[in-house]
Amino acid sequence: MDRFSLLLLEPGEIYFEDFKVVYHIRPEDKQPLIQNEVPGRLKVCSKSVVFVPFSHVLPMLKFPLADCDTIEEWTPKSFQSALAYKQEIMYISCKQTIEMLSQNIIAPFKFRRTKERFVFSFTYRKVADCLSQVQQLHRASSLPPVEQNGMIAAIVFSRQSRLSFDTSWIDNLQEKIIMETVGNKISPLVLNPGRILLTSMRLYFQAYNNLETEPVVKIKLSSIQRIFRRRYLLRPQGLEIEYEGQKGVPSHIYLSLGKPGDRDALYEKIHQQEELKINQDEESMTLKWQHGILSNYDYLLYINSLADRSFNDLTQYPVFPWVVQDYYSDVLDLNNEKTYRDLSKPIGAVDEKRLVSLKTRRDEMPEPSYLYGSHYSTPGFVLYYLVRKVPEYMLCLQNGRFDHPDRMFNSIPQTWKNVTTNQSDFKELVPQFYQCGDFLANSLGIDFGVRQDGSKVQDVKLPPWATSPEDFVSKLRAALESDFVSKNLHSWIDLIFGWKQRGEQAELADNVFYPLCYEGCVDLDSISDLNERYGLEVQISEFGQIPKQIFFKPHPQRYSTIPQSIVLNPCTVDTSSSWLHFTRLLRESDHQAHKEPISALAVFQDSKVISASHDSHMKLYNLRSCIVERSLSARTMTISSIVCPPKSNNILLGCWDGTILTYNINTATFGAPVPAHSDAVSCLGWSGGRLASGGWDGRVRVWRCDTGGLDGGDAVYELSLGAPVTCVNILYQDPSPEEGLEVAKELGDDDDDLDECDSGEGWVAAGSRDGEIHIWRLEGGRFSLSQQIPAHKRQVNCVLFNPTGSQVLTGGSDFSLQLYDLSTGTPVFRKDLGEEITSLLWNGDQAVVGGGRGTLQIWNLLQGEKIWAEEVHEGRISALAVAERGRVIVSGGEDRRIIVWKAVLDPK
Numbered sequence: 001m002d003r004f005s006l007l008l009l010e011p012g013e014i015y016f017e018d019f020k021v022v023y024h025i026r027p028e029d030k031q032p033l034i035q036n037e038v039p040g041r042l043k044v045c046s047k048s049v050v051f052v053p054f055s056h057v058l059p060m061l062k063f064p065l066a067d068c069d070t071i072e073e074w075t076p077k078s079f080q081s082a083l084a085y086k087q088e089i090m091y092i093s094c095k096q097t098i099e100m101l102s103q104n105i106i107a108p109f110k111f112r113r114t115k116e117r118f119v120f121s122f123t124y125r126k127v128a129d130c131l132s133q134v135q136q137l138h139r140a141s142s143l144p145p146v147e148q149n150g151m152i153a154a155i156v157f158s159r160q161s162r163l164s165f166d167t168s169w170i171d172n173l174q175e176k177i178i179m180e181t182v183g184n185k186i187s188p189l190v191l192n193p194g195r196i197l198l199t200s201m202r203l204y205f206q207a208y209n210n211l212e213t214e215p216v217v218k219i220k221l222s223s224i225q226r227i228f229r230r231r232y233l234l235r236p237q238g239l240e241i242e243y244e245g246q247k248g249v250p251s252h253i254y255l256s257l258g259k260p261g262d263r264d265a266l267y268e269k270i271h272q273q274e275e276l277k278i279n280q281d282e283e284s285m286t287l288k289w290q291h292g293i294l295s296n297y298d299y300l301l302y303i304n305s306l307a308d309r310s311f312n313d314l315t316q317y318p319v320f321p322w323v324v325q326d327y328y329s330d331v332l333d334l335n336n337e338k339t340y341r342d343l344s345k346p347i348g349a350v351d352e353k354r355l356v357s358l359k360t361r362r363d364e365m366p367e368p369s370y371l372y373g374s375h376y377s378t379p380g381f382v383l384y385y386l387v388r389k390v391p392e393y394m395l396c397l398q399n400g401r402f403d404h405p406d407r408m409f410n411s412i413p414q415t416w417k418n419v420t421t422n423q424s425d426f427k428e429l430v431p432q433f434y435q436c437g438d439f440l441a442n443s444l445g446i447d448f449g450v451r452q453d454g455s456k457v458q459d460v461k462l463p464p465w466a467t468s469p470e471d472f473v474s475k476l477r478a479a480l481e482s483d484f485v486s487k488n489l490h491s492w493i494d495l496i497f498g499w500k501q502r503g504e505q506a507e508l509a510d511n512v513f514y515p516l517c518y519e520g521c522v523d524l525d526s527i528s529d530l531n532e533r534y535g536l537e538v539q540i541s542e543f544g545q546i547p548k549q550i551f552f553k554p555h556p557q558r559y560s561t562i563p564q565s566i567v568l569n570p571c572t573v574d575t576s577s578s579w580l581h582f583t584r585l586l587r588e589s590d591h592q593a594h595k596e597p598i599s600a601l602a603v604f605q606d607s608k609v610i611s612a613s614h615d616s617h618m619k620l621y622n623l624r625s626c627i628v629e630r631s632l633s634a635r636t637m638t639i640s641s642i643v644c645p646p647k648s649n650n651i652l653l654g655c656w657d658g659t660i661l662t663y664n665i666n667t668a669t670f671g672a673p674v675p676a677h678s679d680a681v682s683c684l685g686w687s688g689g690r691l692a693s694g695g696w697d698g699r700v701r702v703w704r705c706d707t708g709g710l711d712g713g714d715a716v717y718e719l720s721l722g723a724p725v726t727c728v729n730i731l732y733q734d735p736s737p738e739e740g741l742e743v744a745k746e747l748g749d750d751d752d753d754l755d756e757c758d759s760g761e762g763w764v765a766a767g768s769r770d771g772e773i774h775i776w777r778l779e780g781g782r783f784s785l786s787q788q789i790p791a792h793k794r795q796v797n798c799v800l801f802n803p804t805g806s807q808v809l810t811g812g813s814d815f816s817l818q819l820y821d822l823s824t825g826t827p828v829f830r831k832d833l834g835e836e837i838t839s840l841l842w843n844g845d846q847a848v849v850g851g852g853r854g855t856l857q858i859w860n861l862l863q864g865e866k867i868w869a870e871e872v873h874e875g876r877i878s879a880l881a882v883a884e885r886g887r888v889i890v891s892g893g894e895d896r897r898i899i900v901w902k903a904v905l906d907p908k
């Protein structure tokens with residue numbers, strides 16, 4: 001087995017090919033001893049040549065090309081030499097030779113800084129096949145770094161352009177070749193160039209060299225689970241693919257494509273193939289985390305991935321928070337809030353004394369100034385933690401050396417002390433702290449050296465409360481998933497991935513790092529000086545990179561128990577109207593109710609379906625007897641919306657002539673039309689004795705509306721959108737008498753005028769034709785615009801609050817269903833349903849969605865999953881209604897049909 005690895009080279013160095021040779025330790029000998037004739041392979045790399053003996057007892061020899069004096073073809077001086085008859089011999093003279101993996105033991109490299117000569121005879125190939133390449137690379141090594149890299153890139157391009165993908169590796173003759181390009185397979189500190197081939201069924205990667213375990217990596221498109229576009233070396237050229245490998249083992253490949261546009265072209269073409277069955281459920285991940293379906297650990301991995309952090313890239317490795325600050329007690333008390341670190345502060349601001357010192361230092365800096373001169377995640381910091389698990393990475397990164405024994409990761413308590421008190425140490429953690437404890441033990445028996453106190457570097461010292469690495473990780477994971485962390489983790493996400501990452505909010509949160517750490521701080525491609533660009537690239541990779549910002553508003557908080565209302569008292573929320581859980585719908589009745597398309601639906605006291613159509617006719621359908629009880633004309637224009645206030649015999653009708661009508665079920669009479677808007681009334685919403693009406697005049701009006709119906713003088717508020725209102729919803733709660741009196745006094749009202757003061761609390765949400773959602777908050781007798789969200793690219797057709805007022809659900813003509821957290825305005829769920837969303841029902845848990853192509857769907861919005869779907873109408877579903885706590889659903893459509901559905905309840 002070949003023990004050569006790209007990790008034995010410099011980071012990013014390229015291995016080209018190898019040759020079978022014999023290393024002649026004494027080339028002039030007439031009869032050389034067998035131990036002086038060492039067979040092996042000579043590896044030609046971009047910055048070095050490496051000899052790998054077949055015997056694992058002997059060390060590998062690395063000859064840095066920059067340290068080589070002479071590389072040429074060789075002939076022995078004496079005709080008596082055993083090599084006199086050979087012609088294929090190469091000679092290397094080197095000022096520094098590096099020994100690696102002697103006895104096949106991982107240890108610091110041994111540097112022999114004396115001039116030595118080495119003679120290799122080629123077994124099967126001609127020396128010229130190797131010598132011309134090596135001499136060209138040797139000339140490149142004498143150049144400055146930037147020019148050397150440029151010459152190597154030209155050599156690489158020349159070699160690659162002469163090669164093409166070996167199509168004999170294609171599995172199926174029926175596969176159609178879609179795209180072929182060059183790229184690199186990326187793993188930590190390593191890149192391996194090759195050719196990428198996309199067919200209609202598979203993605204192939206064929207390395208130019210023979211180092212991969214498989215000559216060709218083959219990935220079935222049908223096995224791909226997720227695809228991520230990544231930044232690599234600060235440029236948008238990376239593509240990471242997660243797929244199901246052989247025997248169902250999760251696998252991944254990270255590719256870097258060098259040509260501009262190739263990465264995006266490959267990404268798009270993969271998604272165009274029918275074999276791809278990918279279901280990247282990214283839209284619902286925040287929603288699942290909020291409701292406790294996704295753990296804190298898994299959610300942090302998800303947002304790290306979203307922010308271009310990858311286990312394959314040490315410069316952008318996933319970052320996790322310190323969550324515990326007690327590393328000295330004998331028992332870890334996870335019920336004590338003092339056990340936990342303050343997650344609302346960056347690690348550099350946790351200790352107030354240190355923060356004051358850092359601020360003082362910043363005041364003395366020229367602009368641009370900063371608080372933290374080092375980052376919380378760099379390749380060096382990642383390997384500081386993981387050196388016992390992957391010591392070869394540290395040797396690669398630090399030129400064959402481990403860190404000084406006293407500077408290594410020796411103690412958890414001491415590391416915590418350093419990151420909270422040291423003026424230049426602000427390290428966060430890596431995912432392994434919450435995953436597996438093997439990185440804490442020196443299980444490989446590596447000799448890391450001896451500390452100043454005479455002790456050998458072995459396992460990491462644990463806190464007193466941990467009995468083993470496994471116990472430490474288990475307790476830390478329990479802390480990560482605790483209620484305290486769950487309630488506060490959003491604050492840390494804001495600092496690392498969100499709105500407090502940069503700008504004014506970062507300043508206020510004491511979260512300002514060295515400028516080069518930030519994405520986009522410098523446009524490398526615009527720098528014409530190659531030396532300056534190279535210096536900046538090296539500097540940025542060493543300083544560490546701030547993750548890509550993925551949240552631009554405050555991140556929503558996780559619900560540790562039941563979602564708390566941000567306006568309404570949860571104890572007063574009417575739970576009697578909550579639905580029972582159901583899994584699908586069964587058609588109970590189906591009839592053509594009108595001569596024109598259905599425009600509005602409502603259910604009156606769980607017994608009658610009220611329907612209206614574009615011809616202004618209204619019908620009452622008895623759910624129990626399944627007959628039409630009443631048919632009448634409103635003698636007006638189209639009825640756009642119907643509201644049935646509970647415990648009232650009146651129903652309210654919004655009409656296109658700008659009026660609102662009241663119809664009494666018992667007396668079968670209409671009240672006088674109430675002028676409501678200067679243009680058509682497009683929508684109505686009712687809650688707690690308040691009616692909200694929206695119109696094409698761009699206004700929302702809020703009315704008092706008791707069981708007696710609507711009076712023309714009852715409009716108490718008028719709100720403006722500036723665009724035609726297409727949907728409206730209201731959530732309102734009356735105050736207690738004491739609260740009402742207090743608000744009246746604040747407003748300067750007398751007790752006699754208390755009924756004129758609206759002292760309740762609530763929300764109004766309205767969607768507009770231009771795709772925006774406006775949300776107003778009523779508090780203290782006044783409405784104020786709380787949020788203005790550009791939610792949809794086209795018209796908003798539906799907007800609904802959940803019962804507690806903590807979320808709002810929207811659907812639009814752009815096919816998207818979106819769920820927003822009201823406390824932050826952040827979308828926690830977004831899904832393209834493939835058709836216009838025309839109507840919605842929602843109880844805060846399950847949603848029934850009507851579509852523009854007649855599809856009826858049930859969604860679980862706690863988990864962001866579709867439960868059931870069926871095409872039920874010809875054309876759009878124009879209205880939906882619910883009765884009997886979700887046992888009955890009614891749909892109406894453009895096909896003039898009304899369908900009554902019986903819900904199949906979830907047995908759970």
